[in-house]
Amino acid sequence: MRTLLRTGVALGLLMSATHAMADIKIGIVAPITGPNAAFGAQIKNGATQAVEDINKAGGINGEKIVLSVGDDASDPKQGVSVANKFASEGVKAVVGAFNSGVSIPTSDALQEAGIVQISPASTAIKFTERGNWNTFRTCGRDDQQGGVAGAYLADKFKGKKIAIVHDKSPYGKGLADETLKALKAKGGSNVIYEGINPGEKDFSALVSKLKQAQVDVVYYGGLHTEAGLIIRQMRDQSLNAPLMGGDGITDREFVQIAGPGAEGTYMTFSPDARKNPKAKAIVDAFKARKIDPEAYTLYSYAAVQILQAAMTATKSSDGKKVADYMHQGKPFDTVIGDISFDKKGDITRPDYVMYVWKKAPDGSINYAGNEIE
Structure with a gap:
C-alpha cells in the first residue's frame, strides 16, 4: 500500500510539474504603487483582461497564460529587480513598463534573459534606438x-x-x-x-x-x-x-x-482607441467591470494580443523567435487596429x-x- 501511495504521489507531482511547464508566463512590469499608480492600473487592467479572454478561447498553442505582476514604482532600479525576478520565474514575455526611464534599463536585463518586451506607454526615442532585439512598443515615439x-x-x-x-x-x-x-x-x-x-x-x-x-x-x-x-x-x-x-x-x-x-x-x-469598432466588445467588457479602458488600457491589451499571435505563428514562446517574427513587419490585428513593427520595434503608423x-x-x-x- 505504501509503495502504491508513493507511486501515486510521485505521479501526481510529475503531472503537476508537467502542467506547470505547459503554462506560458507573461510578466507585467508597471508602477502599481507610487505617483504613477493610475497608469500602472491601466497597464495591469488591459493585460489582465486580454489574458482572461485568450485563456477562455483556449490559450496559446493549447497552453494557458499565467500572469506575474511586478511593481516598479516608477523606479529604474526596482524595474531591473522585477526583470531579474521574472527571469528566475521563467517568464517568456513582458508587457510594460510605463516610464521610459524604467523601460530602458529593464529591457537590458530582460534581453540578457532572452525575454521579449512590449511597452504600451514608453515613448522615449532611446528605448528602441539602442539595437536591442527584444524591445517593442504599441505606442508612438517622442x-x-x-x-x-x-x-x-x-x-x-x-x-x-x-x-x-x-x-x-x-x-x-x-x-x-x-x-x-x-x-x-x-x-x-x-x-x-x-x-x-x-x-x-x-x-x-x-x-x-x-x-x-x-x-x-x-x-x-x-x-x-x-x-x-x-x-x-x-x-x-x-x-x-x-x-x-x-x-x-x-x-x-x-x-x-x-x-x-x-x-x-x-x-x-493617439486617436481614442475606445472608438475603434473592433474594440466595442472589449470596451463593453471593461465597462461591465466598472473600468473605463482609457489611455494605455487598450494598448496593453493589444500588447498581449500581439504576443499571442507571434507565439501562435512561431509555435514557440522563445523570446528570440517571437521577436524575429514580430520584426518581419507583418500586421497584427489588435483592439487598437492593425499594428506592424519595423526593425527597431517601433510601430509603423505614427498617429498622434x-x-x-x-x-x-x-x-x-x-x-x-x-x-x-
Missing part, C-alpha cells in the same frame, strides 16, 4: 509626438510667448526637446526653458517666473501629477495661460490634481493627434471625444 505638438504651437500660438518646462526625465525632457525642435523648425521660438524635479510640490518660483515673462502658453514635458500641480498653482497666482502636455497626462486623476483649471489643457495622444480637455454637460472635465481637427 519625436513623432513632439512633432505634432511643436507644429501646433507654431501655428496656433504664432508670435506668442511660449514657455517650455520639463521634469528632467528621459520621457519628459525628451518630449520637451522634440517639441521645441519642431517649434523652431516651423519658425517659432520660446521665452523660457526650465526643468523641475519629479516629486516637487511647490512650483511658486516657477509660476512667478512664468508670470514675469507674461507667457501665453506653457508646454510641459512630464507626467500628470506635476502637470496638475503646476496648473493649480498657475491659477492660484492668476496666470490663466493654457498648459499643453503629452501622453503622460492621460488619466482622469490629472483633473483631480489640477482642479477646474484643467479645462482648456491641450494634449497630444491634439486633444483639449473640456467640461462635459455633467460638469466633469475630460479629453474623450475632444480631438482637435
Whole structure:
C-alpha cells in the first residue's frame, strides 16, 4: 500500500510539474504603487483582461497564460529587480513598463534573459534606438509626438510667448526637446526653458517666473501629477495661460490634481482607441467591470494580443523567435487596429493627434471625444 501511495504521489507531482511547464508566463512590469499608480492600473487592467479572454478561447498553442505582476514604482532600479525576478520565474514575455526611464534599463536585463518586451506607454526615442532585439512598443515615439505638438504651437500660438518646462526625465525632457525642435523648425521660438524635479510640490518660483515673462502658453514635458500641480498653482497666482502636455497626462486623476483649471489643457495622444469598432466588445467588457479602458488600457491589451499571435505563428514562446517574427513587419490585428513593427520595434503608423480637455454637460472635465481637427 505504501509503495502504491508513493507511486501515486510521485505521479501526481510529475503531472503537476508537467502542467506547470505547459503554462506560458507573461510578466507585467508597471508602477502599481507610487505617483504613477493610475497608469500602472491601466497597464495591469488591459493585460489582465486580454489574458482572461485568450485563456477562455483556449490559450496559446493549447497552453494557458499565467500572469506575474511586478511593481516598479516608477523606479529604474526596482524595474531591473522585477526583470531579474521574472527571469528566475521563467517568464517568456513582458508587457510594460510605463516610464521610459524604467523601460530602458529593464529591457537590458530582460534581453540578457532572452525575454521579449512590449511597452504600451514608453515613448522615449532611446528605448528602441539602442539595437536591442527584444524591445517593442504599441505606442508612438517622442519625436513623432513632439512633432505634432511643436507644429501646433507654431501655428496656433504664432508670435506668442511660449514657455517650455520639463521634469528632467528621459520621457519628459525628451518630449520637451522634440517639441521645441519642431517649434523652431516651423519658425517659432520660446521665452523660457526650465526643468523641475519629479516629486516637487511647490512650483511658486516657477509660476512667478512664468508670470514675469507674461507667457501665453506653457508646454510641459512630464507626467500628470506635476502637470496638475503646476496648473493649480498657475491659477492660484492668476496666470490663466493654457498648459499643453503629452501622453503622460492621460488619466482622469490629472483633473483631480489640477482642479477646474484643467479645462482648456491641450494634449497630444493617439486617436481614442475606445472608438475603434473592433474594440466595442472589449470596451463593453471593461465597462461591465466598472473600468473605463482609457489611455494605455487598450494598448496593453493589444500588447498581449500581439504576443499571442507571434507565439501562435512561431509555435514557440522563445523570446528570440517571437521577436524575429514580430520584426518581419507583418500586421497584427489588435483592439487598437492593425499594428506592424519595423526593425527597431517601433510601430509603423505614427498617429498622434491634439486633444483639449473640456467640461462635459455633467460638469466633469475630460479629453474623450475632444480631438482637435
